[in-house]
Amino acid sequence: MIIDLVVSILVLLGAAFSLLGSIGLARFPDLLTRLHGPSKATTLGVGGLLIASIVFFSARGDGLSLHELLITLFISITTPVSAQFVALAARKARPQSDTTSGTPKP
Amino acid sequence: MLSGALAVAALMLGVALLLNVWRLVIGPDAADRILALDTLTVNGAGLLILFCIEVGSTLYFEAALLIAVLGFVGTVALAKYLLRGDIIE
Numbered sequence: 001m002i003i004d005l006v007v008s009i010l011v012l013l014g015a016a017f018s019l020l021g022s023i024g025l026a027r028f029p030d031l032l033t034r035l036h037g038p039s040k041a042t043t044l045g046v047g048g049l050l051i052a053s054i055v056f057f058s059a060r061g062d063g064l065s066l067h068e069l070l071i072t073l074f075i076s077i078t079t080p081v082s083a084q085f086v087a088l089a090a091r092k093a094r095p096q097s098d099t100t101s102g103t104p105k106p
Numbered sequence: 107m108l109s110g111a112l113a114v115a116a117l118m119l120g121v122a123l124l125l126n127v128w129r130l131v132i133g134p135d136a137a138d139r140i141l142a143l144d145t146l147t148v149n150g151a152g153l154l155i156l157f158c159i160e161v162g163s164t165l166y167f168e169a170a171l172l173i174a175v176l177g178f179v180g181t182v183a184l185a186k187y188l189l190r191g192d193i194i195e
Contacts, residue, residue: 042149046152085182
């Protein structure tokens with residue numbers, strides 16, 4: 001019962017963070033601001049889902065379930081790297097758009 | 107209670123996937139589309155984890171890990187192509 005409550009809360013929290021990140025991706029005006037939504041909120045959202053899954057499968061009595069930790073580790077390592085690459089590509093393609101505030105460093 | 111929460115969470119992730127597809131279609135730049143594809147793979151892995159909890163089987167974690175790995179490799183390859191005009195020099 002308690003386990004169900006904890007898993008439900010974690011699943012809803014993770015899904016809400018994923019949705020917020022995707023709303024940020026859809027709504028922000030500029031690519032460099034759009035990078036923030038997915039690269040932070042969506043990572044946290046998938047992390048929440050994976051913690052919910054660890055709690056759920058560990059509570060079923062098959063011992064501690066740690067498959068998910070690998071996915072969490074991988075996603076939290078690779079998301080900043082891919083965001084960095086996308087930012088570099090965007091900066092090379094178009095250094096400044098109409099909605100960018102301030103001037104980028106050369 | 108858990109099945110209701112899983113249904114609501116799956117609905118949220120479905121809306122998130124639709125928003126990503128919308129950005130993938132309208133994205134004014136190629137970098138926008140790469141970013142939308144990357145987010146699409148991460149959200150797809152999340153949806154697969156929800157499915158794992160729903161059916162109570164750990165079988166699909168490998169699939170989620172594979173989706174995450176291939177999404178990362180694809181993102182880096184596409185961004186490298188935009189950056190250098192070539193993937194492997």
